[in-house]
Amino acid sequence: MRIDVVSLFPEFIAQSAAVGVVGRAQQRDLLDVHGWNPRDYAQGGYRRVDDRPFGGGPGMVMMIEPLQACLRAAREADARPAPVFYLSPQGAPLTQTRVRQLAAMPRFILLCGRYEGVDERVLAAEVDAEISIGDYVLSGGELAAAVVIDAVARLQDGALNDAESAVQDSFEGDGLLDCPHYTHPASHPLGEVPAVLRSGDHAAIARWRRMQALGRTWLRRPDLLDEAALSKADAQLLAQFRREHDA
Ligand SMILES: CN(C)c1cccc(CNc2ccc(C(N)=O)cn2)c1
Numbered sequence: 024m025r026i027d028v029v030s031l032f033p034e035f036i037a038q039s040a041a042v043g044v045v046g047r048a049q050q051r052d053l054l055d056v057h058g059w060n061p062r063d064y065a066q067g068g069y070r071r072v073d074d075r076p077f078g079g080g081p082g083m084v085m086m087i088e089p090l091q092a093c094l095r096a097a098r099e100a101d102a103r104p105a106p107v108f109y110l111s112p113q114g115a116p117l118t119q120t121r122v123r124q125l126a127a128m129p130r131f132i133l134l135c136g137r138y139e140g141v142d143e144r145v146l147a148a149e150v151d152a153e154i155s156i157g158d159y160v161l162s163g164g165e166l167a168a169a170v171v172i173d174a175v176a177r178l179q180d181g182a183l184n185d186a187e188s189a190v191q192d193s194f195e196g197d198g199l200l201d202c203p204h205y206t207h208p209a210s211h212p213l214g215e216v217p218a219v220l221r222s223g224d225h226a227a228i229a230r231w232r233r234m235q236a237l238g239r240t241w242l243r244r245p246d247l248l249d250e251a252a253l254s255k256a257d258a259q260l261l262a263q264f265r266r267e268h269d270a
Pocket of ligand 1: 112137155156159
C-alpha cells in the first residue's frame with residue numbers, strides 16, 4: 024500500500040512513520056509513506072503557500088496553486104488512481120470500519136491543512152472526502168494524518184506479529200471494547216489476577232473475556248452496543264454481567 028502525504032511539515036510525517044509498527048511495515052515493504060511539501064511547488068521568490076482570508080478575519084488560508092501542483096506531483100508519482108482525503112474537524116469521524124476500508128485501498132493521498140485550512144476551491148476540485156479523528160482542533164492536520172497511517176498500517180497483512188495481533192480480535196473485530204488484561208505477578212498489593220485466567224480452562228477464559236468485553240462496552244460505551252448485533256450467547260453473557268454488576 025502507498026500513502027502520499029501533502030504537508031508543510033513532511034519531515035514530521037516521515038519521522039512518525041519511521042518508528043514502531045508503521046516503520047516496520049515500511050521495512051517489510053507492506054507500506055510506503057511519501058511526504059510532499061507544497062512549498063516546493065510555490066512560485067516566486069517568497070515561495071508563498073498561504074495568504075490572508077477574503078472577507079477578513081484572523082489567520083491565513085493555504086493557497087490553491089501550490090497545493091494543486093503538489094497534489095498533481097504526488098498523484099503522478101504512481102500509476103494507480105489515488106483518492107485524496109483532507110484531515111479536518113469538518114470531516115466524517117474516523118471509525119475502525121472506515122480504517123478497514125482505507126486499509127484495503129492500493130493507495131491514497133492525505134492532505135494536511137495548517138492555519139485556518141485550505142482554500143475551499145481546492146476541497147471542491149481535488150478532495151474526495153474529509154476525515155476527522157475527533158471533535159477537537161489541532162494546529163495542523165499532520166497528527167491526524169499520522170493517526171490514519173498508524174491505524175491503516177497495523178491492518179496490513181504481516182504488519183503485526185502474533186503477540187500484537189491479539190488486539191485485532193477484540194474491538195477491531197466486532198465493535199466491542201477490549202477485555203481487561205493481566206500479567207505477572209499473580210498476587211500483588213494492587214490485587215489478584217482473576218482466578219479464571221489461571222485456570223487453564225480455555226473455554227471458560229474465552230467466555231469470561233467475552234463477558235468482560237460486552238460488560239465494559241455496556242458500561243462505558245452503550246452507543247457501541249447494538250443489541251440487535253449481539254448473538255444469543257452474547258446476550259446471555261451480558262445479562263449475566265449485568266446481574267453480577269447490579270448485585
Ligand atoms: C478550521 N480549522 C481550524 C482547520 C481546518 C482544517 C484543517 C485544520 C488543521 N487542524 C486539524 C485537522 C484535523 C483535525 C481532526 N479533528 O481530525 C483537527 N485539527 C484546521
